[in-house]
Amino acid sequence: MLRQTATRLTRPCTQLRLLIRANAFSTSPACFANRAVVYTETGNPADVLRVQSYDPLPPPPSDSVTIRFHLSPINPSDINLVQGVYPVKPAQLEFSGQQVFVGGNEGVAEVVDVGTAVQGLRKGDRIVVGKPQFGTWSSHRVIQAQDVIKLPSRGLSDVNAATIIVNPPTAYNMLHSFVELKEGDWVLQNGANSAVGQAVIQIAARKGLKTINFVRKRPDLDNLIASLTELGATHVFTYDALADKSLAKHVKQWTSDRPIRLMLNCVGGKDTTAMTRLLGDNAHLVSYGAMSKQPLSLPTSTFIFKNLTAHGYWQNRWYNEHSRQEREELMRTITDLKLKEPEHEILDLSSETSDEAATQRLRETFVRMEQGFGKKVLLRL
Known part of the structure; x- marks a missing residue:
């Protein structure tokens, strides 16, 4: 020492x-x-x-x-x-x-x-x-x-x-780099109450995107759901809801004309695996964290029959690959979004x-x- x-x-x-x-x-x-x-x-x-x-x-x-x-x-x-x-x-x-x-x-x-x-x-x-x-x-x-x-x-x-340098750009780039999303499209994410998750909700809402968000069960759950809804979340669930077969039916009804093509993951583990069942064909799963400290396990059938593509995302890599001018342009873009503190x-x-x-x-x-x-x-x- x-x-x-x-x-x-x-x-x-x-x-x-x-x-x-x-x-x-x-x-x-x-x-x-x-x-x-x-x-x-x-x-x-x-x-x-x-x-x-x-x-x-x-x-x-x-x-x-x-x-x-x-x-x-x-x-x-x-x-x-x-x-x-x-x-x-x-x-x-x-x-x-x-x-x-x-x-x-x-x-x-x-x-x-x-x-x-x-x-x-x-x-x-x-x-x-x-x-x-x-x-x-x-x-x-x-x-x-x-x-x-x-x-x-x-x-x-x-x-x-x-x-501003880590979480908002992570959310912004994940929403823009993997799938070309249009107004009315859906995004699925876990860790929705994290700093990135909250930024995803706000940016998506400003683009007219809808979000299905998952969080851990907790004593103040009602307050958390109200807070995320105020930010622009469309639906908020706990991971316990994944065991309810009716959830998949509801999601299918909501997204019948716009199957979910983008899922953002910062948790990993079995709950993340269960969430992939809600995705449509040709979807992209983007992982930027592993808060559960559990491995990400995906069934082979999801890749074969749904043509799922899995990615990893790290904001530091983006900075290493882009110029100072491009970095400053991203900061201006994030500033214009006027995200909540x-x-x-x-x-x-x-x-x-x-x-x-x-x-x-x-x-x-x-x-x-x-x-x-x-x-x-x-x-x-």
Whole structure:
């Protein structure tokens, strides 16, 4: 484990400096400026994460910009990454000869300094990062301009801006990339109350598409159904309904002239297999998650007799395959949709007078999240 250095705002100096361009932490006496959420080994976030201070950054290289993060969400995939069960590598930097990881994949930031050769960006621009697993749980970073996605200047709240890079584009691209859907067509999905699921409902409703949505049974089910219906859901069921043979009959009646050709899956397991029985011929099943941690099992007959096509979707791959201009166009498209802000809570650690106090609050929040706290948590460092 990396030994924590006690750092307080009341002290005149700290011995930490983050040199982003060199991907290294180094030590030198300077006054406190910034913080990041770091860890040195994977495990339970409430045990392994801590808040670490570091000094002001040097001016950015000619092809880069310095950014200040305002809000950075804690997503399920971020937690999985800290736990060591997500199949990508986190941002890794060197501190005092040891490697540390910086958490976070998403967040809204402001450009505060611009390299001499950078074009199309200026101080004050609001941006998000298109580089996967950049380490957004930090206050300031230096990043190459090519990895920055500029956001529209208007029409987007800070909360929506902080959560725009992953879930809404995933929903939008899955609805547009696999099947050419027209007004009146149907979409089937599980995990409908997830951030992607709610975005799917809203985007589909704006396009005149109808949705059949599945969620887990829970004590506040009626409130959840009402909430999803308000967003634009056509029908909402629990997975228990899949055992009722009358459901298939109802779906067939509803979709008789428009058989379901697109199903979105973030759960996996036997319930997802049962949902495929509701699909029409030549349908496409798109998987973007596996929340049940169970394998996706599909009967061979579905492929032979219904000509089902199965896909996997990962938004990071889309960013890797598209230009900065295409990324910014997607952000404008998402902004114009005016999606509802996710229910959220802001964890503001910027006022904590020591790294130890900030770490304690951070870990307490992760304990609450582990116990089923339902709101999206956004960090401010």
